[in-house]
Amino acid sequence: MQNRQEKISQVIVTAGQMRDIENRIFAAGMPVVALMEKVAGLIARCIQEIPPTPLKKGGYILSKTAFLRGSRVGILVGPGHNGGDALVVARELHFRGYEVWIYSPFSKLKELTSQHLKYAQSLGIPIYQTIEQLPDSDLLIDGLFGFGLERNLTDPIASAINQLNELPVPIYSIDIPSGLHTDTGVVLGTAIRATHTFCLGLWKLAFFQDQALEYLGKAELIDFDIPLADVEAVLKDAPSIKRITPATALANLLLPRPPVTHKYKEGHLLLICGSRRYAGGAILTGLGARASGVGMLSIAVPQSLKSLLVSHLPEALIVGCPETETGAIAHLQLPEKTDLSSFNAIACGPGLTRDATPIVQEAINSDRPLILDADGLNILAQMGAIATLKKRLAVTVLTPHTGEFERLFPDVPDAKHDRVQAVQEAAAQSKAIVLLKGARTAIANPQRAVWILPESTPALARGGSGDVLTGLLGGLLVQAATKQIPIEDIVATAAWWHSQAGIIAAQERTELGVDAFTLTQYLIKALT
Ligand SMILES: NC(=O)C1=CN([C@@H]2O[C@H](COP(=O)(O)OP(=O)(O)OC[C@H]3O[C@@H](n4cnc5c(N)ncnc54)[C@H](O)[C@@H]3O)[C@@H](O)[C@H]2O)[C@@H](O)CC1
Ligand SMILES: Nc1ncnc2c1ncn2[C@@H]1O[C@H](COP(=O)(O)OP(=O)(O)O)[C@@H](O)[C@H]1O
Numbered sequence: 001m002q003n004r005q006e007k008i009s010q011v012i013v014t015a016g017q018m019r020d021i022e023n024r025i026f027a028a029g030m031p032v033v034a035l036m037e038k039v040a041g042l043i044a045r046c047i048q049e050i051p052p053t054p055l056k057k058g059g060y061i062l063s064k065t066a067f068l069r070g071s072r073v074g075i076l077v078g079p080g081h082n083g084g085d086a087l088v089v090a091r092e093l094h095f096r097g098y099e100v101w102i103y104s105p106f107s108k109l110k111e112l113t114s115q116h117l118k119y120a121q122s123l124g125i126p127i128y129q130t131i132e133q134l135p136d137s138d139l140l141i142d143g144l145f146g147f148g149l150e151r152n153l154t155d156p157i158a159s160a161i162n163q164l165n166e167l168p169v170p171i172y173s174i175d176i177p178s179g180l181h182t183d184t185g186v187v188l189g190t191a192i193r194a195t196h197t198f199c200l201g202l203w204k205l206a207f208f209q210d211q212a213l214e215y216l217g218k219a220e221l222i223d224f225d226i227p228l229a230d231v232e233a234v235l236k237d238a239p240s241i242k243r244i245t246p247a248t249a250l251a252n253l254l255l256p257r258p259p260v261t262h263k264y265k266e267g268h269l270l271l272i273c274g275s276r277r278y279a280g281g282a283i284l285t286g287l288g289a290r291a292s293g294v295g296m297l298s299i300a301v302p303q304s305l306k307s308l309l310v311s312h313l314p315e316a317l318i319v320g321c322p323e324t325e326t327g328a329i330a331h332l333q334l335p336e337k338t339d340l341s342s343f344n345a346i347a348c349g350p351g352l353t354r355d356a357t358p359i360v361q362e363a364i365n366s367d368r369p370l371i372l373d374a375d376g377l378n379i380l381a382q383m384g385a386i387a388t389l390k391k392r393l394a395v396t397v398l399t400p401h402t403g404e405f406e407r408l409f410p411d412v413p414d415a416k417h418d419r420v421q422a423v424q425e426a427a428a429q430s431k432a433i434v435l436l437k438g439a440r441t442a443i444a445n446p447q448r449a450v451w452i453l454p455e456s457t458p459a460l461a462r463g464g465s466g467d468v469l470t471g472l473l474g475g476l477l478v479q480a481a482t483k484q485i486p487i488e489d490i491v492a493t494a495a496w497w498h499s500q501a502g503i504i505a506a507q508e509r510t511e512l513g514v515d516a517f518t519l520t521q522y523l524i525k526a527l528t
């Protein structure tokens with residue numbers, strides 16, 4: 001059985017759900033004031049554990065000799081309970097010997113926050129109302145707004161935030177960087193650019209929205225013992241949104257392999273990829289599939305690419321197909337006694353060019369589980385994605401980046417504004433499993449359940465890395481075919497594995513050293 005901590009670490013909530021969960025805890029008898037003490041006490045402890053670091057701004061070390069002592073702390077206090085949390089932290093650090101000052105620009109505070117401010121004042125902690133008055137500090141703690149922020153920030157607080165962002169000190173945000181929308185991660189006017197964010201209790205959705213990432217800094221969950229029963233009670237009727245954790249990803253990894261098996265039992269994958277113009281895409285997709293451990297691999301490519309593919313993937317069955325004048329696959333020509341039903345799944349798209357429309361149509365019309373990527377998606381978009389996919393009898397997995405997503409689903413609300421909602425909507429409408437690529441890849445199934453990859457690396461933002469994912473995913477999918485593992489879980493595992501390989505490769509070779517071929521060489525390393 002999963003332990004509580006593992007379960008809590010998977011959960012992602014909206015602001016509304018978080019409020020409902022907290023209200024259950026308060027209704028059960030936990031006093032608001034006690035919870036604030038508990039939460040802020042945990043944050044204060046984390047602040048005290050910060051090791052001295054060189055002074056940095058924008059990634060540059062400002063001085064080799066000036067190390068942050070961390071003893072002068074500026075506390076930014078907003079009107080709500082986020083400000084209350086900050087004031088409790090201020091009080092605790094004051095008693096621990098820190099030189100603390102408070103910036104409290106709001107005249108109207110919530111009752112509890114107001115009481116904490118009064119007590120801080122009685123302790124002699126300096127309190128300032130305007131940004132111009134603020135003394136120097138070694139670090140700032142941002143308690144301006146938490147999940148209660150809904151409206152756009154305006155002046156004077158907006159310009160104060162802009163000025164605070166310019167200071168050469170690290171900023172530690174409580175719950176969420178002030179100014180970010182808790183669900184969409186959209187910047188509401190302006191927002192604190194945190195170096196570190198203490199997300200309180202449960203992961204909020206904004207932490208997994210691409211546009212929020214540059215504001216969050218290093219994000220950490222502060223677990224304050226929310227009872228699982230309350231989480232489950234609030235989330236039970238909503239589509240689940242989960243972080244993909246190493247534990248969940250590895251659980252679906254098809255290891256160890258059963259001792260008695262054979263190549264066809266470990267799945268037969270058909271890749272349809274490549275063109276004279278994009279030969280490399282076929283190789284990368286094949287190498288991704290190879291790393292998955294797939295039992296049998298067939299790769300359909302234009303005839304003129306056959307020998308190239310054989311030289312890179314000697315274990316694969318390379319199917320040379322008739323080609324168009326432009327060097328795209330004209331139609332599928334499988335070996336005798338083979339038809340599409342010979343394969344456990346098909347992955348189709350990388351490097352095809354749009355001239356390969358007939359073969360993509362053939363794959364879509366088949367009754368095989370199908371992964372569509374790259375030109376497979378562009379061709380699907382031309383056919384009308386939603387209407388076409390609804391007719392499919394077997395499962396379809398789509399792996400678009402944002403551009404492809406917008407072409408596929410022009411009527412789905414803006415993927416740039418709220419990627420999670422967009423991917424949910426696309427999956428629900430198309431009845432496909434949709435993996436929306438990005439800095440935080442999000443996967444949704446037709447029931448709107450979502451899996452999000454919490455960790456990746458911009459090293460993967462290079463041509464060809466998506467091809468590797470398509471092959472890897474295809475290989476895992478066919479191996480899982482006989483093993484009763486939900487396909488969504490396999491898709492999540494493939495995405496996790498792919499990003500882990502990128503992370504490990506980037507650690508060894510820097511973020512510049514992870515070309516797509518190198519990535520394929522790190523897939524197995526990521527597991528060992
Ligand atoms: N109550 C507790 O003991 C707990 C508090 N927590 C903290 O409480 C926070 C939520 O507290 P609140 O619900 O009070 O909300 P916030 O503290 O996030 O802020 C809401 C306050 O800001 C005002 N406001 C909203 N938009 C504004 C704008 N654009 N310009 C100016 N003012 C604006 C609202 O009128 C309200 O007074 C969490 O983020 C967390 O930090 C919880 O995490 C833990 C338990
Ligand atoms: N900034 C980023 N951070 C993390 N991962 C990224 C980032 N940018 C791209 N990726 C990942 O890299 C891969 C790129 O795939 P894709 O756009 O299809 O490229 P290609 O078609 O050239 O192979 C995806 O898995 C995506 O999630």
Ligand SMILES: [K+]
Pocket residue numbers: 082142143144145146173174175176177178
């Ligand atoms: K905050």
